[in-house]
Amino acid sequence: MLELTGITAGYDRRDPVVRDVSLSVGHGEAVGLLGPSGCGKSTLARVAALLHRPDAGTMTLDGTVVRGWRHRAPQEQRTTVGVVFQQPRLSADPRLSLRELIAQPLRATGRRREVPGRVAELSSLVGLSAELLERRPHAVSDGQLQRACLARALVLRPKLLICDEMTAMLDASTTAALVAVVEAYRTESGAALLAVGHDRVLLERWCDRTVRWGERSVERVPVG
Structure with missing residues (x-):
């Protein structure tokens, strides 16, 4: 569904936030991306959501190589992805x-x-x-x-939902309610999920597998 290979990205080419990172999410799979604040998770999520063009690397979405980001991305690709950010008032x-x-x-x-x-x-x-x-x-x-x-992220029935620290500012009951909504949608649609966060317990309960932010790549976290 989503394949990120060798992604380097940031806001200053001389000092990228993300360096040579690779990550994959299969069709219908829920993957948690775990890492501390400031490590570059959100930048990678913005690349995956077609909102930030990387400086290097390739991205494949639903079997098609991505060649344009933001308004340059074809509408078919833009509507394939729904995204929810950490701070709703900024989005x-x-x-x-x-x-x-x-x-x-x-x-x-x-x-x-x-x-x-x-x-x-x-x-x-x-x-x-x-x-x-x-x-x-x-x-x-x-x-x-x-x-x-x-609801806005789901309105176009995306095949991939990206939740970038979606629950970080919410209380426990609202967190549980929104996670339940995401899972109900995924059950009905077969959509894939990339959940970004720093709460390992939540991600491991929510997702099929959890990966952690590595120095140069994203590596699998042993579970169990």
């Missing part, structure tokens, strides 16, 4: 209601007719009431906003 347009936030990818891809049914379905799945859907980000909690961001 949500403060001008939009939660309803509009969830619907945003559908409108952007010319699928406006699907908006009412899909938003109703996903808001129910993530636990957002009709009243909350009309609020803007400043008028809801971090947990409620993250529920909307997860």
Whole structure:
């Protein structure tokens, strides 16, 4: 499903954050990427989500080599991946209601007719009431906003979901609820998952396998 090979990436070519890293996620597989804050996990996740072009290395997504990132990526590849970030307030347009936030990818891809049914379905799945859907980000909690961001990530039915520290700012009950939503979606769709975090217990319970951040590559963590 996802194959990252020899990825080097960062924001200054003279001092990359990620150096020669390789990682794979199979079809329908849930992989946890474990590492401390600041090690480069989120940069690698942004590469995998087609949001950051690497300086070197190759990426294959659903059998096709990726040759463009961000707006240069074909729509078919962009819609293959859904992503949820750690800080929902940095990834949500403060001008939009939660309803509009969830619907945003559908409108952007010319699928406006699907908006009412899909938003109703996903808001129910993530636990957002009709009243909350009309609020803007400043008028809801971090947990409620993250529920909307997860619904937005699922609205185009991605084949790969990337959760980059999705639960780091949430309490235990909201964490459990959102993990359950992800697993319900994966059971129904067969989607793959890349879950990035520093909570080894959560990742090992959630994922089929967990890998840890190495000095030059991502290595498997022994389990058991």
